[in-house]
Amino acid sequence: MLTRPLCPDDGPVPDLMTLAVDCGGGGIKATVLDDAGTAHADPVRVPTPYPLPPDLLVDTVADIAAALPRAERATVGLPGMIRHGVVVHTPHYVTRSGPRSRVDPDLVDRWRNVDLRAALHARLDVPTLVLNDAELHGAGVVAGSGVELVLTLGTGLGSALFDGGRLAPHLEWSRAPLRRGTTYDQYVGEPERRRLGNGLWSRRVVTVVEGLRPVFWWDRLYLGGGNSRCLGPAALARLGDDVVVVPNTAALVGGVRAWDLAEG
DSSP: OOOOOOOTTSOSOOOOOEEEEEEOSSEEEEEEEOTTOOBSSOOEEEEOOSSOOHHHHHHHHHHHHHTSOOOSEEEEEESSEEETTEEEEOSSTTBSSSTTSOBOHHHHHHHTTEEHHHHHHHHHTSOEEEEEHHHHHHHTTOOSSSEEEEEEESSSEEEEEEETTEEOOOOOGGGSEEETTEEHHHHSSHHHHHHHOHHHHHHHHHHHHHHHHHHHOOSEEEEESGGGGGOOHHHHHHHOTTEEEOOTTHHHHHHHHHHHHSOO
16 A cells, blocks of 8 residues: 655644546546545546547546546456556457447557556556456455455456455456357356346356356355346355455445555
């Protein structure tokens, strides 16, 4: 955690304020929190604009930040493969009009290897972290003990893995084929939830969890994201005591904790 120097006569150290931004396929939301994770403003949410080149995302985050209290650092989560603040791949922002729409080759080129952390740092003029959005969510919920897996259920399926509170390298295994060419992302993503209804979709989530258990052997699995609240009672009863459903607001709290949990 970043700290300020304190002289004997300075009194209590004021809270370090963090701008936390959760960039999703359908919306971008943000708030400003203190060191304890307490929000100092109501969250601001805007629809994700499409088409969305990198400079427009930076502009959108800056516009949201301008409507919130001043922060001394920023944490931004977005879908895809992010390495040390550099976007290797993002699935939604390379499309013409949002998730499941046609991919725009020009946007693929513009997003490839974008140093988003540097761009946001320059625009916001504060130290900035950029992570995968599931990693941001996980930072807000993990206990920091044992192997903890975080799955986020939303537009698609996000994931983050922690060991002893340390963030493991990100894997986009949700894009791997599950059956008949369907990926995990497609199998339990929002389009299938809408098509199947919550009951049948919940059974699919249970199938995914049971299939991943012998792969990860987690000590605790957290299910979050906007669609975690759609899991039915029967599915929740089958998941087991080592599976916990957590609120979607955890992503914003994770904006504070990510500075302690993420690898430098």
